[in-house]
Amino acid sequence: MLTTAPHLYIRRPSPTTAEFTVTTCPPLTLPLRLALLALSTLRLSLAATVLFALYTRFITPPTPTTSPTSTNHHPPFPPHPSPSSPAAYLTPAHLTALLHVLTASAPGQHLARLTAPLPPWLLSAVSGALLYFALLWRLHTTESLLVLRGLGIQTATTAAGGALWGGGGLWGWVVGFGGPATRFIPTEKIRDVLINEAFQGFEVRYYLVVVVDGEDDVVVVFPRLLPGRRIVETVWRGVRGCLYEAPPEGGYGYDGQWKRG
């Protein structure tokens, strides 16, 4: 429901510049927006829970054989009285008090009891995996091709799934390595833009390649999604019409009607 088959968006502010985006993200309707919002809230709360579980594990003394009743009788910290003055929100003292209250509360105790039998290495591994999923996992794959007349072609890929470097996601935003992986090819180096076909299993895939001068390999456009032939053909026509200044006689070119794929 949250993802669809890859489809094409075209953005073309002037006839000499065009961006073709193939994405698995469906059109952002209100229900979808709400669902995505709920999902990200869920993920954030999951991350917060994991961090909180680690915190409770950190502050509990390493006595794995204590019965739950004894922990109830001796909570690690006596619950602070919550600060009465409303102006003291978001101060460190208030936050620590809030943490103590949370630790002493029933869900906190339950979480502590849940994580208590796990050995430390297993706990850290599980929480690491959960954090990775919560913060780094991306839902949609978006790949785009930007064509600038007189400058060149740029491919960009933001892949779904986890990414440590060079991806987007929350982590990418935090560390500053956000943004898609891009590759720019100057027009001077472009030998040709072709649609190639390949066998994959028992089907034929059509894909767009850029043949670059002086390189041993071709650059595949939309390498992750490999959209169908209709989209690829639309993009190919668009690229041919947009990239070069004077299309050859009677050849391919921008025919005035581009449809959304």
Next chain:
Amino acid sequence: MHPFSILTLGIFVAGYITARWDLVTRLCELAIFAWDYGVVTRAAKAFLALTLVFLCIFIPVERLATREGYLHDALMRVFWPTDLPRSDLRGVVVGWRNSALDVFVLAILDEVEPRNVESALQLGTLTRNAPHPVSRIYEVCGQSSMRVLGLSNTPESVEVDPSWIRVTTESGRRVPAVTCARASSIQIILFERPLPSQMQYISLNPIALALGDKKGTFLQDSPDSGEDDDEKDERQKKAKRRQLVEKLKQHSVIKRVPSAKEKALAKIVNQINWAWELEKLLQSNVSRIGTRPKRSLSVSERVVESATTARDIMLVWIWDLFTVYILPVIQRIFILGLMGHRIFAEMLLRLLEWRARPKYAALKDISATAQQVEIRLQQFCYWPMQYVTLRLRKNDWGSVTTSHPDYIRFYNSLWLVANDVIIGIALGSYIIDNANWVAEEISQLLSSYTVDALQSSISWLMGWPAGLKLNSELAIFLGDLFLWVIDYWSSCIEALRPALPNIIWFIGFSSFAGASMPIALFSDLTSILTIHIYSFYLASARIYHWQLNILISLFHLFRGKKHNVLRNRIDSCDYDLDQLLVGTILFTLLFFLLPTVVVFYLNFAIARMAIISLKAVFDTMLSCLNHFPLFAIMLRVKDPRRLPGGIRFELRDTQDFRLAINDSPKKLPSTSVIYLKSIPLNFKAMFYQYFQMGNRIRKHYLSPEVVLCLLTGKFVPPLNRKNLYSLQYSMLPARRAGVMEMWDAVNSLPSPKRRVAPVYVPVLANGKRYPNNYGGGRLRSYG
């Protein structure tokens, strides 16, 4: 015309007419005849018709043609710095014109006349007081001169050249509105200028952290040694792929000739790198445009001037004293010390690189210590050359970016050596203080792991290990053999034990030359002290291999076949009965003895693998200490724009852009707003050498051939040191500079600039001063 010649001409005409009077009368008659028969009216009608045709058809067609000529390929490209100061004042846009419709904006000069700016640019007034030669700008930016590109914030009524652009910049809006009479569509490419003073720059290709001049030499060194099978494999794969791509390239029928705009990209990258410095230069000279007011200094200004001049003269005098008398002496002594060191290093390097025969291994190929010493010496030899290159950088504009990778390499290696020495001092002082304890520990480790553990495992193998019923006679024979050698070896180690504290003390002392020295020494020490395991491994592998070979050939005999060496194939063969009998008996015998040999072989093979992995750990530590891209990572975190990894473009939505312009009365051409950004170098490229080394090791040791070798008892060839350590040499030149070259280079350094007493240039402005707050703030004040 001269009056006299007019007179002459008149006399001539009059004379001609009188001489040929009959011709004149004929002409008169002809005119009267034409008038009588309506020739004149008909001619007038024809003229009228032609005029009409001309007016109605030809002029519009010509107009249309010129318009079309302008509009054809009427894509205008404007490069615009985003951090250009915005103001509402009228100004002149100055920059580079790369081709007719491809402009690069450098600066907006406020409140000046375009005509004056044009003449000032031609005379070079705007580039006066440049710190470095001006011709260098034009050479690098690929243009012969800067031009006036257009006007900013000018009302529509002002008539301008059709190729000029009109720009509306207001302090409130991010993207300027650009129009041009000739352009039908416009690409505005916005970029943020890199600051040359902070060594930021952009480039099309990723910055090279390693020196890339010895790809070829490594390949030439070992073109067809048996070692690089995997290399060859890889090369073949690459060649195959290249062939496929070549085939694909033949599909494109039309070879396009790139237009001027497309070819300009490399130039434009340079222009972007220069933009900041050039704008500063232009803005500092704005005050020179126009006429100078004639005014002498006032009395108070003169007093201030003479006071500052006196202070400056004192400073210059002291500086002169220092540079003339003291500095050269210090420099001389330093250079002589450096040369002495260089000569000593040369001798040592010759020794380390000496080979008895070209095919033999040199000292540095065998020992990690020798290699470490060699790397350090090579670095010491390379540093002065690098320093000279970097010093020469100061004599050029800051925007010349060719030496920035050198800078990063130089400081990276300096920092690594400093780090190495710091860690080494800590480690060394610890080792020296606790030499006895460390020696005790090491001898303990040695005896427990290389002697006792081996002995116990051999005796375990001798007595039916894990319930396996081995052949006890053979097991006892082999075990006794190995135990006897181990006994002998342990007595050798016992003899070494008293000397161990001294060795440890020496190692600790050596670590003042860097923590990499003790690591290399420990690595060598490990190989020396475990030589018995190596020989056991060799011996048992040999025995196992022989036995396996014999078993295979006897198995062929058992089936009535044999291996034909001449044809390299299996042929059938008629054996006699006794041959078959003896062969079968031997086969059975050897087959039942095989497990005993296998367990001994496995034991030593595992021990050998453990030692190899220990040495791999040492080598990894060494390569981290020697070549970790520390400086690059620091730069990547601190200022990613100093490590460019290419460029990327971002297409912005033009909706808000258009909305903002709606209030202006005229219609804008279709515009796309594009941001040009620099991609910082990614981590994969930073650690490229490490990845390559890891790949090589993985391919070599985890390949099926190696597993096969291990299973059949063949000797596993160690990875060629030269291949493994191409990483170590990635930051050193393939050929080190000779002693004389270094002498020349060091002496070619320019002497420090003599400070000249500053000449006071009065601010002869056209009513304006260069703003004081320039550079920091974006808005300017005019005083």
